[in-house]
Amino acid sequence: MVRSCLDALPKTLPTPMPEVSLRLLTPADSADYRALLHANRAHLTRHGDFTDQVEASTAKIEKALAHLEGRERAYGIRLHDTLVGQVSVIAVAPPRYSLGYWLARTATGQGRASAACAALIASSSTVLGATDMFAGVTHGNDPSVALLRRLGFVPVAEFATYTRFHLALTPPTRRRPHVF
Numbered sequence: 001m002v003r004s005c006l007d008a009l010p011k012t013l014p015t016p017m018p019e020v021s022l023r024l025l026t027p028a029d030s031a032d033y034r035a036l037l038h039a040n041r042a043h044l045t046r047h048g049d050f051t052d053q054v055e056a057s058t059a060k061i062e063k064a065l066a067h068l069e070g071r072e073r074a075y076g077i078r079l080h081d082t083l084v085g086q087v088s089v090i091a092v093a094p095p096r097y098s099l100g101y102w103l104a105r106t107a108t109g110q111g112r113a114s115a116a117c118a119a120l121i122a123s124s125s126t127v128l129g130a131t132d133m134f135a136g137v138t139h140g141n142d143p144s145v146a147l148l149r150r151l152g153f154v155p156v157a158e159f160a161t162y163t164r165f166h167l168a169l170t171p172p173t174r175r176r177p178h179v180f
């Protein structure tokens with residue numbers, strides 16, 4: 001396996017919500033993960049995102065969750081112990097990283113995705129020394145924009161189909177991103 005700076009991230013992470021935690025996804029999660037993607041097909045693809053993931057074969061998902069390419073770490077968002085979504089950090093150009101996230105439709109509306117993202121951003125700052133976090137949001141995805149603004153992200157660039165958001169992270173005295 002290719003070694004990556006991302007290997008320093010812990011396998012599990014608590015979040016500001018006691019009932020929500022993160023656990024690194026592995027190939028053993030492939031069936032549950034694919035079932036959740038399929039159950040949320042319309043919710044995830046309504047802005048044109050996640051089409052490839054929803055269409056991916058089990059083999060392709062297993063390969064992705066093995067984290068063999070070393071550039072991304074994907075965590076399952078767990079509500080109690082049940083898989084309800086995913087949040088990932090991508091090593092774009094360390095110490096600059098980007099964030100990806102989705103939540104099952106039935107789990108939305110309770111601040112859980114924000115809590116999951118806040119936990120991974122904080123760990124990226126303290127463990128990886130991330131200085132900047134970016135996220136791209138397809139135009140019209142208002143819940144995603146609201147989430148990013150809640151975490152302190154600001155828009156920094158407009159493209160034909162999406163807006164790029166940015167969060168500057170404070171180094172090692174390490175203030176957690178403000179969420180609640």
Ligand SMILES: CC(C)(COP(=O)(O)OP(=O)(O)OC[C@H]1O[C@@H](n2cnc3c(N)ncnc32)[C@H](O)[C@@H]1OP(=O)(O)O)[C@@H](O)C(=O)NCCC(=O)NCCS
Nearest residue numbers: 044101102103108109110111112113114136137143144147
């Ligand atoms: C984007 C997405 C993750 C946002 O999920 P979400 O649950 O709305 O996000 P949050 O966790 O920030 O929760 C915010 C909601 O919880 C409510 N909430 C309740 N308690 C809260 C708390 N303690 N803290 C924050 N929000 C809280 C907020 O009022 C808000 O409700 P509203 O949508 O009725 O205004 C979700 O819509 C999704 O998965 N979409 C499809 C995939 C996607 O677009 N991913 C992003 C690609 S860029």
